[in-house]
Amino acid sequence: MNPTGLVPTLQEGDFTLWESNVIIRYLCAQYAPDSPLWPLEPRVRANIDRWMDAQQTVLNRPMSAVFWGLVRTPADKRDMTAIAAAITETARAWGMIEPLLAKQAYIAGDTFTLADIPWGVHAHRWFGMDYLGLDRPDFPSVRAWYDRLCARPAYQEHIVACPIS
Ligand SMILES: N[C@@H](CCC(=O)N[C@@H](CS)C(=O)NCC(=O)O)C(=O)O
Numbered sequence: 398m399n400p401t402g403l404v405p406t407l408q409e410g411d412f413t414l415w416e417s418n419v420i421i422r423y424l425c426a427q428y429a430p431d432s433p434l435w436p437l438e439p440r441v442r443a444n445i446d447r448w449m450d451a452q453q454t455v456l457n458r459p460m461s462a463v464f465w466g467l468v469r470t471p472a473d474k475r476d477m478t479a480i481a482a483a484i485t486e487t488a489r490a491w492g493m494i495e496p497l498l499a500k501q502a503y504i505a506g507d508t509f510t511l512a513d514i515p516w517g518v519h520a521h522r523w524f525g526m527d528y529l530g531l532d533r534p535d536f537p538s539v540r541a542w543y544d545r546l547c548a549r550p551a552y553q554e555h556i557v558a559c560p561i562s
Contacts, residue, residue: 418449421511435511445505448494448512452519455493459486460519467529468522468561484533491523491536498538502545509549517546518556525561 399406399415407414407423414420425435435445462483466475494504494516504512520543546552 418453418511418515421449421514425511433508433510441505445510445512448504449515451490451493452515456487456490456516456519459483459490460522463487463526464522464561467526467531484531487523488534488536491539492534495536495538498542503542513542513546517543517552520546521556521559522561 398408398413401415403415405415405417405420407420414423422435425432436442460483463480466480466483497504501507503509504516520539524540524543547557
């Protein structure tokens, strides 16, 4: 179904779609076209799209390396040098949105939008690894935003309820 060999993949009848952020945009356009999650106004939409793309280009690779390296690899097989480098790179990505979230409640502004979904999924992994006692910077505004997400019923049901392992 997905030539990249990765998840997620959406299948609706004979329609198959992959690339997670494309799936999110499709679902919104198809089922909630007038939603404030992804407003039509070009600059508002571009701002949301920009942050969704940045999740893919800046956050996804190092965050996945941290997650796979630590959570999915047995302790005796972990490459701690590579993991430390990936943590530094991931922290740089969170550091990029920290000042943004210090001045507004959500990534693209004062309301929750599609931009918060891909970053929000990774936030649960990042903060869910607190128990490992990693040496990494604190991001108070990102954490406050994560707490706001945790108060949302849909986030509780679909993200918080998932074990990070
Ligand atoms: N750009 C792709 C990335 C997909 C991706 O990295 N998927 C991960 C899970 S989040 C995966 O399938 N990992 C399994 C593997 O690497 O074997 C998307 O956003 O859909």
